Structures are given as structure tokens and as C-alpha cells.
Amino acid sequence: MGRVVVEVMPKPEILDPQGKAVVGALPRLGFTQFSGVRQGKRFELEVDGEVTPEILEQARRAAEEVLSNPIIEDVVAVTDASADAAVPQRAGLA
């Protein structure tokens, strides 16, 4: 089964209240290294067969027309992620 990952972020000039909330919370919780945070969206689109160039193009159009709001958001990546593990890999915390 194929998979396309679509990544969407608020445009740089758009206020991002969720990111602002996170960047305010991090130092209070001991995470002092981060000077800015932006929060966006990540979609996984499942495909029954292989991810062909046509399907990737359809995913790009869906990303621009359905998955993002082009007034306030940028589609930053549309990627064939079929090779990745079917179950999400953990971040590898010890």
C-alpha cells in the first residue's frame, strides 16, 4: 500500500497562536533552547496501489485545494512515503 505525506505550515507572515502558546510554554517546562515555534499540519494519504507520478500530482492538487488554505498556509512538502514503515516509528527516546 502506498502513502503520500503532505505537510502544511502557516505562512511566515501569518500569526500562529498555537505556535506562540507552545514557545511560551517550553521554557517554563525546562526547554530553553528554542526561540520560535510554528505549528502546522501533516497528512498521510493512503493509496491502494503504488504511488505513481499521476497520484503524486493528484496529491499535490488536493494539498493546494483541500488540505490547505492558500490564503494563510503554504504546502511545504508532498512526498511519496511508501517506503517508510507502515507503523509510525517512535522517535527513539532511550
Add this chain to the structure above:
Amino acid sequence: MGRVVVEVMPKPEILDPQGKAVVGALPRLGFTQFSGVRQGKRFELEVDGEVTPEILEQARRAAEEVLSNPIIEDVVAVTDASADAAVPQRAGLA
């Protein structure tokens, strides 16, 4: 300036109403190739200097403890994205 990207997805066994809404909408809008959609989150953490192994480790801890809810979400990736363009690249639609 460095940047760490954190990607968070709902656990596979958790109902994802946003993803369900999208997968229902896509075929009505002409996108018929996608059999499933899951919606998660993507964070960009800015760092003033370089992304050292220590900062990446701090980002991993922040991802598990602040940016995700470990009961319902998995941290699927914590990546040094400093090499990426400072402005989000468009998906390259013609």
C-alpha cells in the same frame, strides 16, 4: 539559524475524525485515488545557533512531553531541518 521539525500523528488505533472528514470530502471534489487519510501535526522549532545533538535530544523530549499527547499520539519524526530553505518551499505546482 537552526531548525528542528517534529512530526506527530494520531496512533493507528485512535479514531481520527479530521482525517475521516477529509477522506470523505476528497472523492466529492474529484480526488478519487485516496483510500484513507490521517491528520497529524508538524512543528518547526527554531534554534538560534546550530542544531547540536544535545538540542536534538531536547527537541525529542519536548516532542514526547509537550508537543504530543502520548496516550493518543505518536511522535513519528524529530529531524534537523536546518539545511532546508528558510522560507517554506512551495509544492511545485505548475
